[in-house]
Amino acid sequence: MSDARDPLRARLALATGRSAGRLSQALGKGSGSMIGGRLALRVDPQVLRAVAGDRRSVLVTGTNGKSTVTALVAAAITPGGAVVSNTTGANMTDGIVTALSADRTSALAALEVDEVYLEPVARGTRPKAVVVLNSSREYTRGVSLKSTLEHWRRTAAALPDDCVAIVNVDDPLVSWAFETAPRRIGVSGGLYWRGDALICPACGSVQDFTDDSWSCPGCRRSRPEPDWKVVPDGDGWAVEHAGERTRIEVTVPGRTGPVGGAFALAAADALGVDVAEAAERVSAVADVDGRYAPYRLGDHAARLLMLKNPAGWAEAIDVAVSTDRPLVVAVDPFGPKDTATMWEAPFQRLAGERVAVTGGRTADAVAILDAAGADVVEAPDIESAVRAHAPGEVMVACNYPAFRRISKQFRGGTH
Amino acid sequence: MSSALTVATLFPLATVAAADEANASALVRRGAARDLSVETVTVDRADSFVDADVYLVGGTGRGGVAALVEALTSTDLAARVSDGAVLLAVDAGLDAIARSWVDPSGARHQGLGLAPVDIHAAPEVTGTVVTRPDASLDLPALIGWEANDLRTVREDGVRALFTLEVGAGNRTDDAVGGAAEGVLAGSVLGTRLHGPLLALNPELADLVLARATHRSEPWPALESPAIERARRERIAEVRRESPKADWRSRLPGPVAARLRR
Numbered sequence: 158m159s160d161a162r163d164p165l166r167a168r169l170a171l172a173t174g175r176s177a178g179r180l181s182q183a184l185g186k187g188s189g190s191m192i193g194g195r196l197a198l199r200v201d202p203q204v205l206r207a208v209a210g211d212r213r214s215v216l217v218t219g220t221n222g223k224s225t226v227t228a229l230v231a232a233a234i235t236p237g238g239a240v241v242s243n244t245t246g247a248n249m250t251d252g253i254v255t256a257l258s259a260d261r262t263s264a265l266a267a268l269e270v271d272e273v274y275l276e277p278v279a280r281g282t283r284p285k286a287v288v289v290l291n292s293s294r295e296y297t298r299g300v301s302l303k304s305t306l307e308h309w310r311r312t313a314a315a316l317p318d319d320c321v322a323i324v325n326v327d328d329p330l331v332s333w334a335f336e337t338a339p340r341r342i343g344v345s346g347g348l349y350w351r352g353d354a355l356i357c358p359a360c361g362s363v364q365d366f367t368d369d370s371w372s373c374p375g376c377r378r379s380r381p382e383p384d385w386k387v388v389p390d391g392d393g394w395a396v397e398h399a400g401e402r403t404r405i406e407v408t409v410p411g412r413t414g415p416v417g418g419a420f421a422l423a424a425a426d427a428l429g430v431d432v433a434e435a436a437e438r439v440s441a442v443a444d445v446d447g448r449y450a451p452y453r454l455g456d457h458a459a460r461l462l463m464l465k466n467p468a469g470w471a472e473a474i475d476v477a478v479s480t481d482r483p484l485v486v487a488v489d490p491f492g493p494k495d496t497a498t499m500w501e502a503p504f505q506r507l508a509g510e511r512v513a514v515t516g517g518r519t520a521d522a523v524a525i526l527d528a529a530g531a532d533v534v535e536a537p538d539i540e541s542a543v544r545a546h547a548p549g550e551v552m553v554a555c556n557y558p559a560f561r562r563i564s565k566q567f568r569g570g571t572h
Numbered sequence: 573m574s575s576a577l578t579v580a581t582l583f584p585l586a587t588v589a590a591a592d593e594a595n596a597s598a599l600v601r602r603g604a605a606r607d608l609s610v611e612t613v614t615v616d617r618a619d620s621f622v623d624a625d626v627y628l629v630g631g632t633g634r635g636g637v638a639a640l641v642e643a644l645t646s647t648d649l650a651a652r653v654s655d656g657a658v659l660l661a662v663d664a665g666l667d668a669i670a671r672s673w674v675d676p677s678g679a680r681h682q683g684l685g686l687a688p689v690d691i692h693a694a695p696e697v698t699g700t701v702v703t704r705p706d707a708s709l710d711l712p713a714l715i716g717w718e719a720n721d722l723r724t725v726r727e728d729g730v731r732a733l734f735t736l737e738v739g740a741g742n743r744t745d746d747a748v749g750g751a752a753e754g755v756l757a758g759s760v761l762g763t764r765l766h767g768p769l770l771a772l773n774p775e776l777a778d779l780v781l782a783r784a785t786h787r788s789e790p791w792p793a794l795e796s797p798a799i800e801r802a803r804r805e806r807i808a809e810v811r812r813e814s815p816k817a818d819w820r821s822r823l824p825g826p827v828a829a830r831l832r833r
């Protein structure tokens with residue numbers, strides 16, 4: 158909504174952007190937010206600053222897990238006031254403009270930000286906290302990791318003095334890029350994909366990795382001690398911070414869930430929200446976008462994961478191995494290079510294990526898993542793939558179209 | 573294992589990912605099947621350069637090429653390659669080892685000169701590529717992906733790495749009038765093809781291993797049914813979608829050329 162406080166040009170920009178958004182919705186082209194937001198920005202680049210206003214924002218960026226952590230952050234900060242969030246996943250500058258202009262009253266914002274757009278979004282929103290999850294290369298992005306890291310470093314140096322950078326210190330690339338932030342706190346966020354972090358971004362030396370830490374023999378940088386970390390707590394997880402231990406329940410399987418929770422609690426703390434209260438809100442998040450709640454299939458329960466790059470696949474493999482859950486790989490056609498980067502994922506961790514494969518790209522998945530030494534079974538459909546494993550919980554690792562298809566099928570076609 | 577090879581991936585972070593990083597592990601797997609033990613290393617700064625039998629340099633986009641040329645120039649790569657080490661250069665890597673390349677503004681720059689090609693600007697082409705079988709290199713029809721806006725012009729008399737059944741390749745013809753792709757000069761293999769090229773096409777991994785071990789006799793037959801099936805399905809899909817791909821274009825280059833005459 159346009160607001161009398163906005164400069165006239167920004168008001169005009171918002172009006173144009175919104176009507177284009179409605180038009181694209183009427184034409185059935187997606188949610189309309191991209192078209193609306195993009196038009197709005199073309200009219201006035203100051204519009205983000207206008208719609209952000211003086212609300213207190215948390216930005217969430219990184220290569221993987223942004224949507225999930227943004228949802229957890231949005232929940233965690235609700236005790237501090239009403240929260241606006243770009244829940245459609247439109248995470249570039251224009252999508253964020255659209256989300257913020259649709260809700261001009263909420264005093265808080267939890268915003269997922271495409272890693273390449275961090276600088277303009279940070280300039281426009283002047284955030285109170287920036288959450289940085291991880292960093293790895295993505296095929297088809299057209300941007301080198303090096304230039305993303307340099308962009309982050311510039312952005313970090315220009316953050317407002319009262320902004321806290323909440324960074325995953327387990328990722329040496331993220332740690333380096335946010336060295337320049339005025340205030341920085343560390344979360345032990347895990348590193349599933351060392352492939353891109355083998356070389357120190359500061360000096361080019363080969364890093365020394367241990368199970369849970371890293372150091373550079375060249376420039377003597379090492380993993381900063383995390384201020385927030387996830388620890389096992391009985392049959393579940395807790396987050397440790399400043400000598401306090403806060404129990405956290407997150408439906409996301411494996412360490413991924415509680416780690417996202419730790420980022421969310423750190424963000425809540427940065428905004429002055431009580432951590433115990435934030436943890437309750439995080440634990441009440443049953444599901445994010447149909448992604449994590451398990452689906453019942455007789456004696457089996459299937460948990461879906463959507464993966465888009467080798468780091469994502471590495472995380473899924475880690476969840477399966479570390480939680481001792483069997484794996485189904487479901488991949489559907491998604492353009493010519495749909496399975497290309499799966500060859501880079503560490504499927505050899507599943508050597509000798511039974512993995513069931515299904516979907517329109519079964520032949521590719523079988524080839525990849527066979528090369529990794531897994532015991533591959535092909536299944537004609539998702540139910541038989543899940544039932545190829547013993548009763549209990551099964552991880553279903555999907556690419557984007559398989560995730561869409563299978564979650565729709567499991568929900569009984571309600572979406 | 574009868575002998576050991578070192579495969580070095582050079583400066584992977586300098587360029588945009590081209591999904592080519594699984595090429596190193598593909599050489600490890602195919603090597604194991606060929607009784608060769610293959611070790612891999614990643615080199616990301618000049619003073620950690622190692623003597624290797626195979627060098628992989630790749631990625632895509634023209635943004636990183638200048639940095640890649642500079643980094644490679646300060647290594648012994650040229651000396652190693654003239655001693656017979658194999659160099660597989662993919663896309664941005666091919667620009668870097670060319671005699672000359674063009675940056676996005678159109679300005680021409682010197683490359684390392686390890687591949688006898690000059691690079692020129694061209695309209696953008698993206699898509700799946702199918703090569704023609706090549707008996708001289710013991711290669712069946714292979715699959716890969718191209719995404720570039722470049723024309724790769726070989727020096728007279730230098731052969732292309734592939735002739736294409738489907739795809740634009742170098743935007744130049746091969747010796748018999750087919751669409752040329754890449755360059756093969758001594759122990760240097762240059763290509764625009766993205767993706768896990770050696771993983772999807774184990775026969776090409778064989779070619780790299782044979783050159784690296786100075787093997788002249790053909791490898792014994794070795795089937796990889798799962799990969800061959802994935803490739804067969806992918807090629808069938810491309811042929812269905814590509815109007816250009818008639819039966820004639822599936823023939824080996826020389827046969828197709830004779831039919832045209």
Ligand SMILES: [Zn+2]
Nearest residue numbers: 357360373376
């Ligand atoms: Zn260093």
